[in-house]
Amino acid sequence: MEKKILFVCTGNTCRSSMAEGLARAIAEELGLRGLTFASAGTLAWPGDKAADNAIATLAEMGIEISGHRATQLTPELIAEADLILTMTEGHRRQVLNLAPEAENKVFTLSSYAGVAGDIADPFGQPLEVYKHCAEELQSLIRLALAKFSNLEVTLVNNMTVVIGSDHAGFEMKEQIRAYLEGRGITVEDMGCHSKDSCDYPDFALAVGEKIRSGACRRGILICGTGVGMAIAVNKVPGVRAANVFDPAIAALAREHNDANVLTLGARFIDLAKAKEIVKTFMETEFAGGRHANRVNKITKIEEKYC
Structure with missing residues (x-):
């Protein structure tokens, strides 16, 4: 019918x-x-x-x-x-x-x-x-x-996403990378590449530099809580990272804050929830309007102290 x-x-x-x-x-x-x-x-x-x-x-x-x-x-x-x-x-x-x-x-x-x-x-x-x-x-x-029609079609098929993790987030990073690539999204993986102990700021910086340079428009970082990655990558000018535990917050981070990096806590959310958060983050566009003025003020704070 x-x-x-x-x-x-x-x-x-x-x-x-x-x-x-x-x-x-x-x-x-x-x-x-x-x-x-x-x-x-x-x-x-x-x-x-x-x-x-x-x-x-x-x-x-x-x-x-x-x-x-x-x-x-x-x-x-x-x-x-x-x-x-x-x-x-x-x-x-x-x-x-x-x-x-x-x-x-x-x-x-x-x-x-x-x-x-x-x-x-x-x-x-x-x-x-x-x-x-x-x-x-x-x-x-x-x-x-x-x-x-109950299909899964992404808004950003042609986007390159940069991704990174420390040892605590390694397994989830691998799963998220495969999830994105399976939907036609190009993923640039900045490491880490094993479960060996490593320092999360190194990978946060690598992802942040890709966002700052304009080489990638969106990034994903994963550690045990997502907090360390968020703190570190937000030190890079031009990065607006949001540590997210729920898809609704992922949508608001994009709509209201134009967040360009998503951080996830692998020890606090399961893979299914992480995929849902990533999907929402990737498919939601910035609302602009009154929110654009607020984001511009964030940029001015960066310019003042950088």
């Missing part, structure tokens, strides 16, 4: 029209069957075509939406959908105003994908803004379809 996913924005000429086209392409790429996609606008003018920049942006990605025509959101469309993904929290509330009974199937696209924030409207903006919006939609839709 086919399942229908409905994307909702305001005019149904920019964000949701691109989302519908992107979703079809991603579903085909992932080999997903039994899914259909539609889009609508809370204030659509029925029959309007997609914005020229939306058409051009997706055309560059090999996706054709020139035949798209805007549709007004109705209670009937809401009832027909199995999942409704809106571009903003405001759109979500408008859907529920029309159909309060849909509460269990309507989400913002970002929240359903496990990422904070609304998707900004590119209407009237230059082509580059549309391209940025499409890239954001593409990442979120990939995660959303994976979740809806």
Whole structure:
């Protein structure tokens, strides 16, 4: 039986029209069957075509939406959908105003994908803004379809992750490295390479230097508690390391603090929990906004004392 996913924005000429086209392409790429996609606008003018920049942006990605025509959101469309993904929290509330009974199937696209924030409207903006919006939609839709279809697809397939541990974290490091590589992520292993006793600051520094240089965007460090690694690597300018024991904290460390290094305590969490934390850390994006100002203040503290 086919399942229908409905994307909702305001005019149904920019964000949701691109989302519908992107979703079809991603579903085909992932080999997903039994899914259909539609889009609508809370204030659509029925029959309007997609914005020229939306058409051009997706055309560059090999996706054709020139035949798209805007549709007004109705209670009937809401009832027909199995999942409704809106571009903003405001759109979500408008859907529920029309159909309060849909509460269990309507989400913002970002929240359903496990990422904070609304998707900004590119209407009237230059082509580059549309391209940025499409890239954001593409990442979120990939995660959303994976979740809806019970697949495991990572947001960062092309990212190189740098990893390190001391002797207490060696076994978990090996397992986490294999876990990441099994999902198509390139891992640069800075050691250690055995259970022989060693000093955690050496490996924290090696990982921190990779982050500072820009060679890698995310790092993972593992010791007995995660505390020593966090203290050591946070001495490297540009590193924001978080010692995490729960996936929810991993998400907040990324969303609010733009943490770029994750530290784990191998003696206090099991491998299953560690993998869940790593997955969340890798797939969660920085929320920006008011949090960006706070992260900038952290950078200024580094500049003052370095």
